[in-house]
Each structure stands twice: as C-alpha cells, then as structure tokens.
Amino acid sequence: MFTPTYLAQQLINALNLGSLYALVAIGLTMVYGILRLINFAHGDMMTLGAYLALAGISALVLPAWAALVLPMLVIALVGVLIERLAYRPLRGAPEVAMLITSLAVSSLIQNGATMLLTAQPRPLRVPSALTQRIAFGDLSIAVMDLGIIALAAVLMVALGVFVKRTTIGIAMRACSENLRAAQLMGVDVNRVIVVAFAISAGLAGAAGVLWSSKFGLVDPFMGFVPGLKAFVAAVIGGIGSIPGAMLGGYLLGFAEVFFVAFAPPELSGYRDAFVFALLLIVLLVRPAGLLGRGEVNRA
C-alpha cells in the first residue's frame, strides 16, 4: 500500500494543504504580532474571496487569473475597511475588546452571507485546463495542485522581500517587535496597521479562492475551520513570526495529510480533532513555537 507513488501523491497533497494554511497563517501572525489580536474574522476573508471568485467566474466570465487577482485586491480593501470601522475605534481599549469585535465581525460575515446568499453550498467550476492531470510515470498531478504550490511560493517570496527590503515592511517588523518603541522612533503606526490588514486579508482572500477551486464548493461557513487551523499553524511556528507561520503552515499540512494517509482508516474522521489536539500539545511543550521569540510568559 505504501508504494513510492502513494507517498509522492501524499507529499503533493501535504504541500498543497500546507501552502493554503501558510497563506492564511501569515495574515493571522502579522496582525497578532502588531496588535496582539487573535483575528477570528480572518477565515471569513477566505469565504468572501471564494464568493467573489464564484461571481467572477460564473457571472462575469472572467479569465482564471483575473478571478484570482480581483478578489485578492477587493478583499484587501475589505480588510482595511473592517480595520477602520471595527478595530480602530478600540485602539487603547483592553486587548480582549478587539478579540470580541473580531468574533462579532466573523458572525456578521457568516450570517450576512447566509441571509443574502443562503447557506446552500454553491459549486465553483474552474476552467478545465486547471483540472487536467499531468502524468509523471505512475504519478498523476492536477495542474491546479502544482499551480497552488507555485503560486503560494511566489506570494510568500514576494512578501518576504517586501518585509525585508521596503521601508514600510521594515516598519512593520519594528512594530511587531515593539509597538511603543516603533511609534517613538517616528513610525506611522496607523499606516503600518492598515498595510498589515490589507496584506493579511488579501492573502486570505487568495487562499479562499484557491481553497474553493480545489474543493469545488463555496458556502458561508467554509472559512471558519481553516481559519482556526491556520491559527494552530501560526502557534506551531511561533505566533508573531512570519517565517514561523510559513513553516507552521507546511508542518500542519504534512501532519494532517499524513495522519489521514497512515492512521487506521476508522480514525481518519478524527483529522480535525487531531489538529487541535496538536495545538494543545504544542502549547504544553513549546508555547513559544518553533521560531517564536519566547515572549509568552508563564504564569
């Protein structure tokens, strides 16, 4: 059963899932690093992105690349808007206030979508060129799977360059290290926060488009569990650290896929339980994560 082909197939699956988790986890970790906010509405950016792609493909007949780029840009804007309306009025309030607000935003998006678009899952049909499979010997891989892996890699490299080289990227890392000090050094904190929300939401929107084209369905609650799992990925990598979120995303993708592939089949229904059990273990053994700075103090 565990032939090299089977292994390679699982490897591709793991890379796929890991890429998506990493894209979502980056946004969570960026916002957490600056604002100490666990953004529960982050997964819902995926949902919105998926709905936009659905509208773009089925109603406007956009080409595939536009059905990816357009939602990314719109969702980035949505992220900025939410920050402006919901989170900025709470600047300076206790940390828990923003967490509660993010819960409310999440519920608003999920139930607003239910109200206007019904809870019925809708099929998303991607162009047939993307679902074609390429054969490598015994192994056959869908074009889309390769596309997701490559695209996620490109986005992450671009983000890495942005954070390392541009002024605003450097300011962002400074804010993540110490918000107060960065502000005293003349960093425009509000601008950094806006950019962080835009990138974070944009990446989640892209992940949502990719997620729904891979699994073929869009519904109002689709982003919730992936959003939570991305948080697990961010914690594994060390929350607040962008490379950590990438690493954590891939590790979680591997852990989940290989759990399903190698655990007894009657256990495969427990994959989500396995992921969150992993979270508890990480919090017990190494709460700062793999690449975290160990700022999580013990009480």
Place this chain on the structure above:
Amino acid sequence: MNHRIGWLIAGLVLALAGASQFLLNDYYQRVLSVIAINIILAVSLNLTNGISGDFSLGHAAFMAIGAYTSAVLTLPVRMKAIVLPDLPVWLGQLEVPFVFALVLGALLAALIAALVGTPVLRLRGHYLSVATLGLMVIVQVVALNWQPVTRGARGINGLPPFTTPLWAYGAMLLTVGIIWRVVHSPLGRAMIAVREDELGAACRGVRVFRTRLAAFIIGAAFASIAGGLWAHLITAITPASFSFLLTFNVVAMVVIGGMGSISGSVAGAVLLTLLPELLRRVETSLALGGQPLYGLSQVVIALLMLGVMIFRPGGLFGREELPAVLARFQRRRSAQRQAPHPSPSS
C-alpha cells in the same frame, strides 16, 4: 437583610415557574425554560470571561458533553436497545435518574476543562479562546464519529422530556446562587485580583494559575448542566447543535449584559433569548426576492455587539450588580430632590 430578599425572590421565581406549567401553553413554557438555560450559560461563562479575565469560547463544547452524557445515561433501557444497540453492555443496561445524569455530566465537563486548561491557562494572552474553540471542534468530531454512543450525524432523538420550567428555574437559581457565593468568596476576590493585575495578585500570594483554572472548571461544569437541561427540553440532539453559533450567542449575552456583572449576564440572557423569538417572524415574513431572511437575528446580534464594543464597552451593567445600580439611582434621585442643581459635593 439582603439574604432575606434573595430567598424571597428565589421563592417567587420558583412559584411562578411552577404556576407557568399549569397556565401557559407548550410554546411559552419552552421559551421560559430556554431563558433559564441561557441564564445558566451566561452566568457561568461570565465567571471566566468577566470575573477572572480569561476569554473562553468553549461553552458549546461543554454543553455538548453535558447533553450527550445526560442523553446516554437517562434514555430508558428498552429505547437504548433500539436507538443505540451497539452501546457497551454496562451502559446499555444503565438508566440513571436525571439529577445524577446532570451531575455526572458536570463532573465529566470539569475533568475535560481541567485537561484543556492545564496547558493553556499557564500562558499569557488569549490562547484559551483558540484552544476552547479547538475543543469545540474536537467534541463535534468525536460526536460525529463515535457511532456506538452518539449515533454520529443522526444524533439521538426521543429523549425523555424531563426539563420543565420548574426544573430549569430550579437549576438556574442554584447556579446563580452558587456563582454569586463564589464571586463573593475569597476565591472570587482572587479571580478579580488576577483579572485586574496578574503580577500584583501573584505578589500578594494569589496562586494565579490555580485561580484561573478554578474559574474555568466551575464555568464548564455549569455549562454542562445547561447542556443536559437543553437536551431534555428539545428532546433531540445532533453534533451540529453545538456549533460556534451557540458559543457566540452566549458570549454576546455576557458582553451585552456587561462582562463581570452577574446581573448583567442575567439581563443579557433574557434579552438575547427574546430578541430572536421576536425577529423570527420578521425573518420569514420579510422576504427579499422571495427568500426568507434566515440569519437576520444573528446579524442583528452581531451588529448589537459591535455597537456595544464601540459605544458602551461595559455593556448594560458594566461590572456592577443590580443592588449597586439601584442604590446609585436612588441616591441620584434623592440628590435631585434636595437640590435641583446638584452641588459638587453630592
């Protein structure tokens, strides 16, 4: 004297709940019972989210634990043979009185809360929120997959309808009473101290971790009791019943009522139980393009919560309890009566 008023109110509530069983129809009895169950949920969640300063999102999970425990333990043996034939033999031949089932469910929930809380509550920050949402997913997944005991996605139906308004209000009064005593005990003061200043509390000799864990465990136990009561009110449970929506609504009750105030949680629970009941008619009658507006009441609750966070972060009651609020009103009114233009000293 305060105690005597408390007992008086409790007696009155019980008498009214008992009378409602003879005077009101099934629908109103059910709404009344749901109010009581939601009060239990909100008041118990307030112990962590308002009093000890952690933010748990695990109430749906603990409710599910209570609901399934009570369902499996109280289902009559001959029903079990049909509905749950694959149950382990000792469970299949067990039929436990409702009260014991509720207590056992509470103990199980407390145990699981201890298991989850031990790694998480040692950490700073709001790791508890994510870990408890994770627990919710774990509990749902187990309920979906543990076929012999939970019947998977089909859920368990035909539960004996034990929960009457009298049961619900009895349990509610017990919960509010116990949690009131806890909050006003040395343990409760320790919880508040931890919320206000963790380091300061630790320096004063408060065992921070134990205090936070205690709040979390007590809250979980009462959530489980509410879950059991709810199961035997609706008489059918499925894994999907215990979703994020449920947790969110309880959080909304606590936030809108005022985190840290028991009276606030009670008020929030009453308000947010009645609101969807009233909006339900709007949802189905106010159709948009022929579609009923399902989800409208949840949208309203979410907007209400956003508004509260921005404009009145303390909620209805802030951190005060009803007697203090009433006393302040009285003082203000008597001050106004004495001097129409209040002097700086008043």
